[in-house]
Amino acid sequence: KRRTTAKNISSMKGGTPIVCLTAYVTPMAARLDKHCDLLLVGDSVGMVLYGMDSTLGVDLDMMIRHGRAVCRGAKQALVVIDLPFGSYEESKEQAFRSAARALSETGASAVKLEGGVEMAETIRFLSHRGVPVLAHVGLMPQSVNSYGGYGAHGRTVDEWQPIIDDALAVQEAGAFAVVLEGVAEPLARKITDELKIPVIGIGASSACDGQILVTEDMMGMFAINPKFVKRFAEIGLAIEGAIESYATEVRSRSFPEEEHTYKMVGSNK
Ligand code: KIV
């Protein structure tokens, strides 16, 4: 089967929902690849793998390192690299330089960046120069300091228009799809109905054309989790259980056993 392209994702508008998850490392990417249409190397990597308390400290080199790892594992899904804070906002030229590195140094075939109306010119510049762009509007984690938190958007109708304007602007600029994060269902439904490109929701209801979550969140890696995350597994507990068993068996000398132990050649000792 051939690799999914940005064009293929665009053509999934209004059809079977588009399945997306984040990926940061090779072995997980290989497992995700079988089931997902799109893998996002999210700048959430800074929080999920490095313990940062926001995505602001992530840089392009970190994204490229993880992008390369993901591309080694993913053969079918479209791999999208998040452009990190500070790598694209200054100018469309800066954005292109960063995007060109993100694609040429990893093997990924699209980038994502946060912003609506204010990023439209940049999205147009990139998408007309060989860089498919996944836009990201609604709650934008890189703007946490301006917005003042990670609360949902569009929960009163007077908040709707700027978000609708953002969604229309990124579509008009040539984004192949848009991530819509942290908005009330009626707004998500309205934007999904109005746009001709797929709307991929996170905390944005079932009305969207697809869904994305942070893989570690949906697998139950962390103790706390936001309202919009369903825990499809409890890997945090599974990991802790395995480590506890190992520690107990090492301390009681019940591991390693015979089957884990090398013998001398030609001997049973
Ligand atoms: O960084 C990230 O993981 C994202 C999401 C859309 C999940 O931007």
Ligand code: NA
């Ligand atoms: Na992100």
